[in-house]
Amino acid sequence: MxxxxxxxxMYDEEYQKIMILIERLLRESNAKVIFLVDKDGQxxxxxxxxxxxxxxxxxxxxAGNIAATGGLAKLIGEKEFSILFHEGEKDNIHLSIVGxxxxxxxxxxxxxxxxLVRLRVKKASNELAVILEDLVRKTQDQHSEFQAxxxxxxxxxxxxxxxx
Amino acid sequence: xxxxxxxxxxxxxKIVYYGPGLCGKTTNLQYIYNKTAEGSKGKMISLATETExxxxxxxxxxxxxxxxxxxxxxxxxxxxxxxxxxASRKLILKGVDGxxxxxxxxxxxxxxxxxxxxxxxxxxEEQGFDIEKIPFVIQYNKRDLPNxxxxxxxxxxxxxxRVPEFEACAPTGEGVFETLKAVAKLVLNDLxxxx
Ligand SMILES: Nc1nc2c(ncn2[C@@H]2O[C@H](COP(=O)(O)OP(=O)(O)OP(=O)(O)O)[C@@H](O)[C@H]2O)c(=O)[nH]1
Ligand SMILES: [Mg+2]
Numbered sequence: 001m002x003x004x005x006x007x008x009x010m011y012d013e014e015y016q017k018i019m020i021l022i023e024r025l026l027r028e029s030n031a032k033v034i035f036l037v038d039k040d041g042q043x044x045x046x047x048x049x050x051x052x053x054x055x056x057x058x059x060x061x062x063a064g065n066i067a068a069t070g071g072l073a074k075l076i077g078e079k080e081f082s083i084l085f086h087e088g089e090k091d092n093i094h095l096s097i098v099g100x101x102x103x104x105x106x107x108x109x110x111x112x113x114x115x116l117v118r119l120r121v122k123k124a125s126n127e128l129a130v131i132l133e134d135l136v137r138k139t140q141d142q143h144s145e146f147q148a149x150x151x152x153x154x155x156x157x158x159x160x161x162x163x164x
Numbered sequence: 165x166x167x168x169x170x171x172x173x174x175x176x177x178k179i180v181y182y183g184p185g186l187c188g189k190t191t192n193l194q195y196i197y198n199k200t201a202e203g204s205k206g207k208m209i210s211l212a213t214e215t216e217x218x219x220x221x222x223x224x225x226x227x228x229x230x231x232x233x234x235x236x237x238x239x240x241x242x243x244x245x246x247x248x249x250x251a252s253r254k255l256i257l258k259g260v261d262g263x264x265x266x267x268x269x270x271x272x273x274x275x276x277x278x279x280x281x282x283x284x285x286x287x288x289e290e291q292g293f294d295i296e297k298i299p300f301v302i303q304y305n306k307r308d309l310p311n312x313x314x315x316x317x318x319x320x321x322x323x324x325x326r327v328p329e330f331e332a333c334a335p336t337g338e339g340v341f342e343t344l345k346a347v348a349k350l351v352l353n354d355l356x357x358x359x
Contacts, residue, residue, distance in 0.1 A: 008167045015171030040259030041223075041239065042167040042176045056206045060223045060239065064211070067255040068220070151168075151175075154231055154356045159349050162228040162236060163341070 008038055009139045015045065017131050021124060022047050022104075029120040030112035032091065036128075037062050037103045044102065058105070066095060066103055085114065096121055099129040165259035166355055174235045177351050178259055179344075182284050183266035184276035185217070185245035188305040191334035192266060193224045193240055196344060199337065200226060218244040221256050231352070238348060245280065254287050262299035262351040263288075264343055266334075267322055269304050269312035274321070281322055299350030301328045303343045308333040 022034045026048050033048035035055060041063035046055050070080045084095040094106040094117050104125060106117050167176040181189040190210065197208045206225035213219050222242040229236060243253040265284060267277045285295045302323050306312060315331065323329050328346040332339030 008165060010167070010169040010171050012171045015169075038167060038259075040165055040167075040178060042178075044167075044169075054207055056225045057209055057223070060209065060225070064220060064255070067258065068252075071251055071255055151232070151234075151352075151355050154352055156349070158231045159352050162231065162348070163345050 008040075008042065009142075010044065010135070011138065014131055014135045014138070018045050018128070019047065021127055021131070025106070025120055025124040029106060029108065029117045031106045031108040031117065032111075033105075033107040035059070035105045037105060039063055039066060039097075039101055039103060048107075062095065062103055062105055066097065083118075094118070094121065096125060098125045099132040102128070102132060104128065166261050166351070168234075172235075173233055174237060175231070175355070176237045176239060177261040177348075177355075178239045178241065179262045179264065179347055179351065180256055180260045181240065181242040181264045181266055182253075182280065183245055183305075184268055184273060184280040185247070187245060187266045187268035187273070187277075187280075188332075188334040189242040189245060189266050190216075190218055190222050192264075192303075192305075192332075192340055192343070193222050193242055195334055195337045195340045196226070196240065197224055199341070204228065217246060218242055219249070220244065220252050228348070236352075238351075240344075247279075250283065250287075253283070254290060257287050257291050257293075260288075260291075260293070260298070261354070262347045263295075263301075264347050265300070265302045265322070266332075267302060267304050267318060269306045269315075269318060270309055271311050271313050274313060274318075277318075277322060296325060299347060299354050300325075301330070301343060301347045301350065303330050303332045303339060305332045305334050305339075307331045307338070308336070 022045060026034050031048060033050055033053060035046035036044040037059040038044055041060040043055050043059035069084060073080045082097045086093040091107055091109050096104050098104050106121060108117055181192055183189055197205060204227050209223040211220035224240040226238045227235060228238060241256050243256045265281060288295050304318055319329060330339040330343045334340055
């Protein structure tokens with residue numbers, strides 16, 4: 001996995017693969033919404049009924065939630081809790097850590113069940129982990145190329161303009 | 165740790181406001197929230213106690229505009245300043261790209277500032293960051309109060325590295341955007357170096 005200081009990078013190819021995978025998971029698990037969040041709280045991808053959902057806030061709180069339970073886990077001598085489940089009156093949230101680095105979030109209601117979600121998530125997680133590994137490898141391979149990316153030409157003016 | 169998304173052409177960076185309890189971290193974010201145009205900000209989330217002390221974090225997502233065709237987003241977080249919330253502070257620092265240290269200028273908070281800065285150094289180190297290298301700025305807040313310390317004295321104690329420093333009064337916004345802009349600049353410049 002990437003070290004804590006290197007950037008997470010997403011490319012078109014892997015993004016498409018991830019979207020296909022979570023769209024399939026959405027259908028097969030009868031879920032309402034699925035999204036993928038970096039452990040640091042950055043939203044990576046989302047699908048389903050996301051129109052009325054504040055996905056940015058959701059991503060940040062999801063990461064906070066995983067971080068807090070991860071802290072609890074360490075206190076009792078566990079590495080982490082890799083699956084969390086929150087049950088609501090109508091909607092439920094299933095959180096799982098994939099590849100040690102990314103959080104897969106499934107929101108579902110009575111049209112699905114915890115058993116079904118668990119089963120489908122397990123299968124999808126393995127495939128997702130492979131894509132994420134590819135992504136990490138690609139990021140490392142392209143790191144020298146990345147130096148020549150658009151950001152290497154950022155000027156002070158570009159930055160000043162952001163605040164106008 | 166910034167997130168560069170070539171698929172959606174976005175850069176996301178994480179900035180953390182650190183400092184002793186009641187120094188004005190949350191007030192900084194509230195001012196930024198209030199003064200930012202509707203389309204450029206997301207919801208501000210505050211996980212706080214009944215008495216409005218930060219319990220876990222405040223979160224404010226900002227979309228500042230484009231650089232070279234990439235949408236530039238900053239995720240601002242504050243930590244809880246109260247000493248006993250140290251475990252939470254460590255979690256918030258994960259994946260940080262830049263830090264603002266908000267100092268409380270009041271004389272009676274002099275030691276609290278130093279203690280909090282030491283705590284920042286330790287917690288950054290635990291995450292594998294070096295406080296000497298990470299994009300870092302200091303804000304001397306509460307300059308409006310009559311019991312505010314001499315600026316030079318504060319700077320000598322808290323800023324030996326001579327990072328960018330700003331005087332502020334967060335409720336009126338004095339120095340607030342200057343501080344944010346300075347840390348954003350350092351973060352983007354870091355990105356430019358390929359970090
Ligand atoms: N006079 C004055 N008061 C300030 C200033 N900045 C903040 N305050 C006040 O100080 C109090 C605490 O501010 P917060 O922003 O909640 O402090 P905090 O750093 O988030 O505190 P914690 O969440 O406990 O870590 C509030 O009542 C603010 O209105 C300032 O520059 N001048
Ligand atoms: Mg606060």
